[in-house]
Amino acid sequence: MPCQLLADCLTEIFEYLDDDYSTLHSCLLVNRLWCGISVRILWRNIWYLKSSVDFQHRFKVESAILSTLITCLPNESKELLYNNEIFIPTPTSKSPLFNYPAFCKVLPITVMCRTINVALDKIPISSLSLKDRNCLVMNEVIKMFMNQISSLKRLTYEYNKYYNNLHCTDFTSFSEAGDCLIDLSELRCNSNLPSEFYYQLSQKCHNLLSFTLYIKTTNFDIELKKLISLQNNLKNLRLSAYYEVDWTDIIPVLTKHFNTLTKLHINGEFEFIPLSFVASFSNLQEIRFLFIDGSEFEGFETLQYVTFPKLQILNIPCQCPEPEYMMKFLENNGKNLKDIKIWCGGGFLSERKVLKTVAKYSPKNFCELKIYNLMNSKLRPKDLESFCISWKNRKPKRSLSLIIIKNYCISLEEDEENMKVIEKYESLGIIKFNTRNHLKEKDDDFKFRGYY
Structure with a gap:
């Protein structure tokens, strides 16, 4: 009982260090109890630990994270990589001390793809192309996360043409994720993602509180509209428009959340956005308009x-x-x-x-x-x-x-x-x-x- 009380007290104290990664990292070295508590907090959002440092050092840190994750892969995944001559160095040949993927609450697919690209680019080419190797590793890692994370809180998936293995990601593992996606509260994604991605999310993810959409297509995928429409209590909506878009079919989906939405951020870059639809959200507590070209404010007349x-x-x-x-x-x-x-x-x-x-x-x-x-x-x-x-x-x-x-x-x-x-x-x-x-x-x- 005293040991459990100490653990509870330390957990509450360490929670206040959520953003102080340097101090949390030092706590890992004190003793087994301190290590077990701090490692869970560190790995909740492990991919963003070093986002403010220079790129070279950040990739080094992310590669170390990837190596740790490779040691956590199930044996069948490790065997699959081995059979395809994909040998990613790992920090140890022994089993890891913790099941690190289970601690994660934030999953940035784009960051993971970038890290895998950089890591595999330094490994000699095998019978598979670089793209196919990237896809294989990415899919096995995502599958592991979907099976190990009990409740994912934030998912980011922003397609970048420089990381083309994003579009070959197999999202069938999402359907096998159990309850992992049910309590997803924040989603950030692009509008030009595979339709399968939106479809798989819409099957289980109905409790988003915050949704950020970077609009990079001239129209909207039907599964994307369905995903937005199915949300029960959407409070924060962020839209960034980069292309000439027909807003006709997306506005009814957005305004469906007129009763729950409290925060609306809209960014436009040389794109006319019909701001009149904002009038539907009578419960807004925060409005932010960020436009490069003042012509976007023509809808403000209403x-x-x-x-x-x-x-x-x-x-x-x-x-x-x-x-x-x-x-x-x-x-x-x-x-x-x-x-x-x-x-x-x-x-x-x-x-x-x-x-x-x-x-x-x-x-x-x-x-x-x-x-x-x-x-x-x-x-x-x-x-x-x-x-x-x-x-x-x-x-x-x-x-x-x-x-x-x-x-x-x-x-x-x-x-x-x-x-x-x-x-x-x-x-x-x-x-x-x-x-x-x-x-x-x-x-x-x-x-x-x-x-x-």
Whole structure:
């Protein structure tokens, strides 16, 4: 009993180190108990341990992970690889200390394919082509995961033309996965995957909470639409469009989730997206539009009149709708917003209008405003002071965090008179002023768009 109590306590402590991989790795070396607890946490999302380091080192780490997984393969899979002259070095000839695949909760198929490509590229060619060898190893590894994982939480499958063994993956193992996919809560995938992939998932996976779709085809697979339609409680939806797409047949499938969806992120790159369908999601708490070409906001003309009673976060970090549309939208929805991120300057909203709108329409608990300066700031000290006075007179009193995202332009704090106003109201506790480099925000946007 004391030993079990210690194990439970250590488990709870180690859970707080979920993202501190270096410390968790050190815990492996303390003793058998610490090793057994920390290894389970490390392997839940093992493929992303070193995503921030340089590529060469990351591939080295991923290859070590693959070698460990090869030792975990069942004997029939090892024999199959041996018979096809596929010899992947393993850290030991003995049985592994743990059944590592059983600990995994995240399965990134694209990362696994890349790792297998790199590993096998260094092994002499056998009677099989490189592509066939990659496919064989990939299918045996996926089959092992499907048989060993009790409950998968996140699955990512983003087809990349450089890893063509993705399209020869055999997904029949998905149908043999038992309950592994029933509780899958997050799926990230492309629209140009084999229809068999969507079909196999739709047979068991009906409880997605988050779905990210990178649209890379001109139309939508019928099995993909079926998979989306079958979800019971979809809350987060992310769409990234890269091609000219006919949205006619996918919109009814998306709007079927009007009652459950709370977060909607849409990214468009030189692609017109009919934003009017967003009006169907009356329970949205967060909206994010990231468009490279402002023409995508033509559909925002309809949204300006729509009220989202639960909307708390509005994020438009790259270009903006027409100023009059944006102002009307904020008038209708500002009372509930807690966080607003929008671009200012040029043909977009002016800083003065943004501050005036926030002061007039933001809710009592609003506490953070981020302004992206596209052009040199034209905010005058008297307008900034007028805003600060309005904020000071709000009831109940609450300080506002005003964050300026600095681009390659002159932002408002570079005006000496503006800084005097800022310092005055900072000393009174009315505002908290800060600046951030636009590259950090751009980094966050790239993550959303699936670049890494």
